[in-house]
Amino acid sequence: MLRRIDAVVLLDKPAGLSSNAALQEAKRLYGAAKAGHAGTLDPLASGLLPLVFGEATKFAQFALAADKEYEARVTLGIATATGDAEGEIVRRSPVRVGERRLERALARFRGEIEQVPPMFAALKRGGRPLYALAREGRTVERSPRRLTVHRLELLSRSGDSIELRIRCSKGTYVRQLAHDLGVELDTGAHLAALRRTAVGDFRIEQAAPLAQLRALDAAGRAARLLAVDCLLAALPRLELAPALARSFLEGRALRLDEPRRGRCRVYLERGALLGVGELHGAGELRPVRLVARASGRGASG
Numbered sequence: 001m002l003r004r005i006d007a008v009v010l011l012d013k014p015a016g017l018s019s020n021a022a023l024q025e026a027k028r029l030y031g032a033a034k035a036g037h038a039g040t041l042d043p044l045a046s047g048l049l050p051l052v053f054g055e056a057t058k059f060a061q062f063a064l065a066a067d068k069e070y071e072a073r074v075t076l077g078i079a080t081a082t083g084d085a086e087g088e089i090v091r092r093s094p095v096r097v098g099e100r101r102l103e104r105a106l107a108r109f110r111g112e113i114e115q116v117p118p119m120f121a122a123l124k125r126g127g128r129p130l131y132a133l134a135r136e137g138r139t140v141e142r143s144p145r146r147l148t149v150h151r152l153e154l155l156s157r158s159g160d161s162i163e164l165r166i167r168c169s170k171g172t173y174v175r176q177l178a179h180d181l182g183v184e185l186d187t188g189a190h191l192a193a194l195r196r197t198a199v200g201d202f203r204i205e206q207a208a209p210l211a212q213l214r215a216l217d218a219a220g221r222a223a224r225l226l227a228v229d230c231l232l233a234a235l236p237r238l239e240l241a242p243a244l245a246r247s248f249l250e251g252r253a254l255r256l257d258e259p260r261r262g263r264c265r266v267y268l269e270r271g272a273l274l275g276v277g278e279l280h281g282a283g284e285l286r287p288v289r290l291v292a293r294a295s296g297r298g299a300s301g
Contacts, residue, residue, distance in 0.1 A: 008231060010208065015045060018043045019049055037060070038064050047194075049196070065170050070168075075190055083176060105181060105184045229265055235276065240254075242268065249290055266287075
């Protein structure tokens, strides 16, 4: 029987499984009525996949917007149609790249950069995902997107294979980064393996592998549940007295003696999470996202 669960689970997704397939199995294990995930990982990739149950689905956008960190293995000298190891090889080139040239190329992709999304992406054009068009042999114009690569570090090199650590803003395609690095080096390149190690402040060390969730009993799985407001830890906390809390949950803007501006996580005074609000000038608080009711697991923070 399905039940309401308002919580977050940090999953270590295995390679070879789609994010949706991993979500559906976790949803079944927990018997959750409503579930989603905060940031798709390709089947090729493994690593941190935050799963959101119940009311947590309303706040998944805050994890989606967070910076991500990856460890990537890139193979130089071989370019593929998809930019990763699953695609057809379209180019082979000799690799004559020394340490200095590699470092100069990596430096080119640090900081604010523009990236053209790959054709094999879930972005939609005319209502259809780009990857569907690509499988039909079609290529369409894609506008470059501005993003930030906060960190791009060479961890190791073995022959034509390099290991990178990348911390980047949302919307970064690591497959495309690998492809573009190959273009910069004039060798071609593709993403051979990818592991997501962080989403915002969440770390892979906090995550449970799917096999572990399968092996746990109900109490053990319940112990892996995190409060809804763990998704909102980057926002400042604001507490409301009961009368104001009721008005806030009814969707009304409030006038407060509050000098701060911007978004905040809003709680009942010494109580449960109410939602996310935005503080405007003159102390006005406007609701942005509200919980359906005070959630027991959402009360921490």
